[in-house]
Amino acid sequence: MIEVHDIWFSYNGIPALRGVSLKIEQGEMVAIMGENGAGKTTLIKHFNGLLKPQKGYVRVFGIDTREASVAELSRRVGLIFQNPDHQLFAETVEEEIAFALKNFGFPAEVIKKRVEWVLKFMGLYQLRDKSPFALSGGERKRVAIASILSYDPDVIVFDEPTVGQDYAQKEKLAQLMKLLWSRRKTIIVVTHDVEFVVENFPRVILMSAGKVVADGSTRRVLTNPGLVRKARLVLPQITQLARKLSDYGVPQDIMWVSEARDAILRIIERCQRL
Amino acid sequence: MRILEGFQFERKNTVIHRLDPRVKLFYSILMFILSMVFWSPPMLMLLFISILPMFYFAKVTRRLVRTIQGSIFLLAIIFLINYFATGLERALAMSLRFLVIIASFSIFFLTTYPEDLSEALIKLGIPYEFALTFVMSIRFVPCLAREAQLIIDAQRARGLELDKGSFIKRLRNYVPILVPLIVNSIRRSIRVAEAMESRAFGASSRRTSLVELKLKRSDYLFMIFALTMFLVLLLLKVFGVEQVIAGLFKEILTILL
Numbered sequence: 001m002i003e004v005h006d007i008w009f010s011y012n013g014i015p016a017l018r019g020v021s022l023k024i025e026q027g028e029m030v031a032i033m034g035e036n037g038a039g040k041t042t043l044i045k046h047f048n049g050l051l052k053p054q055k056g057y058v059r060v061f062g063i064d065t066r067e068a069s070v071a072e073l074s075r076r077v078g079l080i081f082q083n084p085d086h087q088l089f090a091e092t093v094e095e096e097i098a099f100a101l102k103n104f105g106f107p108a109e110v111i112k113k114r115v116e117w118v119l120k121f122m123g124l125y126q127l128r129d130k131s132p133f134a135l136s137g138g139e140r141k142r143v144a145i146a147s148i149l150s151y152d153p154d155v156i157v158f159d160e161p162t163v164g165q166d167y168a169q170k171e172k173l174a175q176l177m178k179l180l181w182s183r184r185k186t187i188i189v190v191t192h193d194v195e196f197v198v199e200n201f202p203r204v205i206l207m208s209a210g211k212v213v214a215d216g217s218t219r220r221v222l223t224n225p226g227l228v229r230k231a232r233l234v235l236p237q238i239t240q241l242a243r244k245l246s247d248y249g250v251p252q253d254i255m256w257v258s259e260a261r262d263a264i265l266r267i268i269e270r271c272q273r274l
Numbered sequence: 275m276r277i278l279e280g281f282q283f284e285r286k287n288t289v290i291h292r293l294d295p296r297v298k299l300f301y302s303i304l305m306f307i308l309s310m311v312f313w314s315p316p317m318l319m320l321l322f323i324s325i326l327p328m329f330y331f332a333k334v335t336r337r338l339v340r341t342i343q344g345s346i347f348l349l350a351i352i353f354l355i356n357y358f359a360t361g362l363e364r365a366l367a368m369s370l371r372f373l374v375i376i377a378s379f380s381i382f383f384l385t386t387y388p389e390d391l392s393e394a395l396i397k398l399g400i401p402y403e404f405a406l407t408f409v410m411s412i413r414f415v416p417c418l419a420r421e422a423q424l425i426i427d428a429q430r431a432r433g434l435e436l437d438k439g440s441f442i443k444r445l446r447n448y449v450p451i452l453v454p455l456i457v458n459s460i461r462r463s464i465r466v467a468e469a470m471e472s473r474a475f476g477a478s479s480r481r482t483s484l485v486e487l488k489l490k491r492s493d494y495l496f497m498i499f500a501l502t503m504f505l506v507l508l509l510l511k512v513f514g515v516e517q518v519i520a521g522l523f524k525e526i527l528t529i530l531l
Contacts (some may be wrong), residue, residue, distance in 0.1 A: 100433050
C-alpha cells in the first residue's frame with residue numbers, strides 16, 4: 001500500500017510537486033496522467049525512494065521512505081523506466097535479468113529458477129543467450145520489464161510503457177498488466193495514452209502543474225471535458241463521438257466501443273419503430 | 275556527476291560573458307601556467323583567491339561551489355596520494371593546484387557561448403571540423419549528465435547500491451552505469467551525424483559565419499589586466515618572494531602540528 005501525504009518537491013528551486021496526496025491500495029490498477037511537466041515521473045520516483053519528499057511524507061507498506069534505502073524499497077516497489085536503453089548493460093539477456101536478483105542477494109539456485117521463469121513468462125526464452133543490445137526495440141522493452149518482474153515486487157510501476165510500441169505490443173502489455181493484477185499485484189502506470197487507460201484501467205489520477213486535479217473512476221475523470229482539457233489530454237475518441245450524438249439521446253459519459261454500439265442500436269430501433 | 279556542472283554553459287549577460295572568448299581562453303591559460311609555476315600552498319591559495327572575483331562578476335559562484343563539491347572525491351584522492359608519498363605541504367599544494375585548474379577553466383567554459391567558442395578556435399587556426407567536434411562534445415555534456423542521472427535511477431531501482439562494498443566493489447558498481455552511458459553516446463553520435471548530413475553538412479568547402487568575432491575595448495582592457503596580474507605574480511616568483519612566504523608557511527605548519 002502506498003500513502004502519499006501532502007508532498008512537495010522542487011528541482012533546484014523549480015517546483016515539480018506542490019502538495020500531492022493520494023492513497024493506492026494493494027491490488028489496484030491505477031493510471032497517473034497529465035501534461036508534460038505535470039510531475040508524474042517525479043511522483044513515481046517517490047514510490048521507491050529515488051526521491052524523498054522535501055515536505056510531507058510517503059509511506060510504502062507502512063515504511064516512511066525517508067527511513068529506508070532505495071534498495072529496500074525497490075524490493076517491494078518495482079519501477080520500470082521508459083527507455084530500456086538506460087539500463088541494459090549485461091552481455092546476455094539472462095545476465096541482465098539476474099542483475100536485480102543478485103543485488104537483492106537471492107541464493108544462486110533461486111536466481112536460476114526465477115530467471116528461467118521470467119524468461120518463459122515474457123517470451124524471451126529463445127533470446128536468453130543473446131546480447132541485449134542486439135535485440136529489437138520491443139524485445140529490449142520486454143527484457144527491461146522482465147528484469148523487474150524477476151524478483152516479484154508487490155507493486156509494479158510502468159513509466160510511459162506504450163510510447164513507441166505498435167498496437168499489437170500495446171495489447172500484449174495490457175494483457176500482461178491484467179495478468180499481474182490478477183495475481184494481486186498493484187499496477188501503476190504513467191501515460192498520456194487515453195485509449196490505453198480507458199480500455200484497461202478502472203482508476204485515474206490526473207495531475208497538472210504539480211498537483212492532483214482529479215482522482216477517481218476512469219469514467220468520471222476521462223469523460224469530463226473540463227478536466228481532460230486541464231491536463232492537456234483529449235477525450236477518448238468514442239466519448240467524442242458520443243458527445244456529437246448527444247442530440248439523439250446518446251449518454252455523454254460513454255467510453256467503450258461496446259457501450260456506444262448499444263446506445264446507437266437503441267436509437268436505430270427507436271427510429272425503426274416510428 | 276556534479277563535477278561536470280563546472281563545465282556547463284549558462285546563458286547570462288554579464289561583463290564576463292560578453293568578453294571575447296579568445297581573451298578568456300588567454301586568461302585561463304595564463305592562470306594554468308601560474309598554477310604550474312608556483313609550488314607552495316600559500317601562493318597557490320592566493321592564485322585561487324585571485325580567480326574568485328571572476329565567478330562573482332559572472333554570477334556563477336554557485337556553480338563553482340557545486341563543482342568543487344562534486345570533485346571532493348577526486349580531491350581527496352589527490353590529497354591522500356601526495357600526503358603519503360611526499361608529505362602534508364606537497365599534498366596541500368597539489369590539491370590547491372587542482373582547484374586552480376578547475377576554477378580557471380570552468381570560468382571559461384561557464385561563460386562562453388558554444389558558437390563563440392568554435393569561432394574562436396577557427397580564428398586561432400584550428401580546422402573547422404576539429405573545432406566543431408570539440409564544441410559539440412562540450413555541448414553534449416549537460417545531455418550526458420542528465421542521461422547519467424536517468425541511468426543511475428534505473429539501476430538503483432534494480433537494487434544497485436553504488437556506495438556499498440569494498441573499494442574494488444565500488445568501482446565495479448559503476449559498470450552498469452558506464453556501459454549504457456557509452457552505448458547511448460555512440461548511438462547518439464551516429465544519429466547526430468545523420469541529422470547533420472541531412473542538413474547538408476560539408477556540402478561546400480567554403481563556409482561563412484553568422485558571428486564575426488572582433489576585439490572590443492573591454493577585451494583589450496581585460497587582456498591588459500590579465501597580463502599585468504600574470505606578470506606581477508610571476509615577479510613574486512622571480513624575486514624569491516614565494517621562497518620567503520613558503521618558508522614562513524612551513525614554520526607555521528611545524529608550530530601548529
